Amino acid sequence: MRNTLTRAGSVRTIAFALLTLAMPVWLSACGGGGGGTAGAVSPPPPPPPASGPTWTQGVYPAASTFKNRCEVRRIGQDIEGRTFPDVQGTALEERFWLRSWTNETYLWNTEVIDRNPANYSNRRDYFAVLRTFATTPSGKEKDDFHFSEPTEEYLAARNAAPTATYGASYIAFSTTPPRDFRIRYTEPNSPASAEVGGQPNFERGSRILQINGIDLVNTNSQSDINQLNAALFPSTPGLTNSFTVQDPDGATRTVSLTSVNLSSKPVNRTRIINTPTGDVGYILFNTFSPWASEREIYDAMTAMEAAGVSDLVLDLRYNGGGLLAVASQLSYMIAGDTRTRNQVFEQLRFNAAAGNRNPVTGAVNNPIPFYSTGVGFTVPEGTPLPSLNLPRVFVLSTRSTCSASEAVVNGLRGIGVEVILIGNTTCGKPFGFYPTDNCGETYYTIQFQGVNGQGFGDYADGFIPNNSTASFGVRLPGCQVSDDFTRELGDENERLLAAALSYRGSLACPTVSAQATTAVASANGSLGSGGIPLRPPGPSTLETNRDMTMPPGR
DSSP, X not given: OHHHHTOTTSOHHHHHHHXXXXXXXXXXXXXXXXXXXXXXXXXXXXXXXXXXXXXXXXXXXXXXXXXXXXXXXXXXBOTTSXXXXXXXXOXXXXXXXXXXXXXXHOTTGGGSOOXXXXXXXXXXXXXXXXXOXXXXXXXXXXXXXXXXXXXXXXXXXXXXXXXXEOSEEEEEEESSSSOEEEEEEEXXXXXXXXXXXXXXXXXXXXXXXXXXXXXXTTOOOHHHHHHHHHHHXXXXXXXXXXXXXXXXXXXXXXXXXXXXXXXXXSEEEEEEEOOTTOOEEEEEEOXXXXXXXXXXXXXXXXXXXXXXXXXXXXXXXXXXXXXXXXXXXXHHHHHOHHHHTTOEEEEEEOOGGGTTBOTTTOSBOOOEEOOOBOOSSSSOTTOBOOOXXXXXXXXXXXXXXXXXXXXXXHHHHTTTOEEEEEESOOOOXXXXXOOEEETTEEEEOOOEEEEOTTSOOOOTTOEEETTOXXXXXXXXXXXXXXXXXXXXXXXXXXXXXXXXXXXXXXXXXXXXXXXXXXXXHHHHHOOOSSSOOOOOOOOOGGGGSEEOOOOTTO
């Protein structure tokens, strides 16, 4: 502009026209028409405003502001037939939603450091720090249940979508050489439980020595580990692999298994045990999820009611949790109508800011009753449930007994039903969540603590049998007994079940042989000599938590 304006003597008319066109910009840059100096250089324009939301520490817009605003928008419907709610947004908006949602619903929201979402490159890394890092009296993390997973995987698990498997659950006593992988249990009607010559392919406690000729116990080759992983955890049905196993009696044999698509059975097995003082029911209940668990525990308890059992041994040693509604139903079916009528199964405690409202649903925070009818997962809503009307129940437990399983223990104790614990300390999780999808990722963040009808829910270090030497935990009547891998589950000589039957008659804990105890303790304590680890995948998040999901429409 300055060069144009200094050509005073030549093209005056053109210069005037150019000056006229330029003046609005020049005037704006100088802050108006007055006070300017002819020919002054304009300051640079201000930077454009930042795109998307900006962070102000301690100021939280409503989570609904950012809900379903997705960097990658889904189109269509999920496997349950619901239309995706996504609208086009940004990755930053997804992280801002996590921030506000955590502040609104997380149980320990005042213990979360407010970090700028813009400083994180992805939603999972940001979610990982949106929790408390405090510890319990025993020193374990107060919140060690903070997860997320793709929503597709969550829905598949919730609906029990079949996956490729042999139908075997493994336990790894040592993941590095010398490795010790054993069979924990098998699924009914699976390749693993199929019999050849009158013997099942896999027995509980069988140790896997080789797969396809590869030494699982000692190999330290990454190539071998990759092949072992592919064989142990098949990705598709139709894969055939050869397993050399050593059975609990010391015999070694080789079996061939072909993977199939299979859904795990929540109720793995049941039986009626005849005793001189009445029949005892036994139920191995491995998960309160998926939705099929409602039908399976309904059928099992219907059989127990028809048999007129006088006691129940509920084997929850591998039950990590699941649907709280099913836990409530099971508790009703144990205790019966008289003991549970108008009683509280569990009351949810949310963060202090929630008041008497559920901050997730917005509804009044009413207590959860003992559900006496089907709720509509897989038993039609309103269907009356069977009941055993028992004043006590024997629960078989290990460290894998968690969440919704512990809610059964706590809920029954809240109405005066005696819970006799046989086994070991439970995991210690009086907390739960509502799985929440946003933009294709389902998040699990602790949103409440569950307390029973007497207001008790402080068992973050677990429930422990009364004769346990543990320093922390809530003591219950019963006996500390090591898990027994020498006999099948449901065998009345299997150590935990035998202890329950013995305690039932004498109200005293049996003496366990030092040899048996030492053998199991040695296996559990073996850390190997180092080397490349071979680790089985952990259970799904649904199987290890307290899930507040209800059927659509409830």
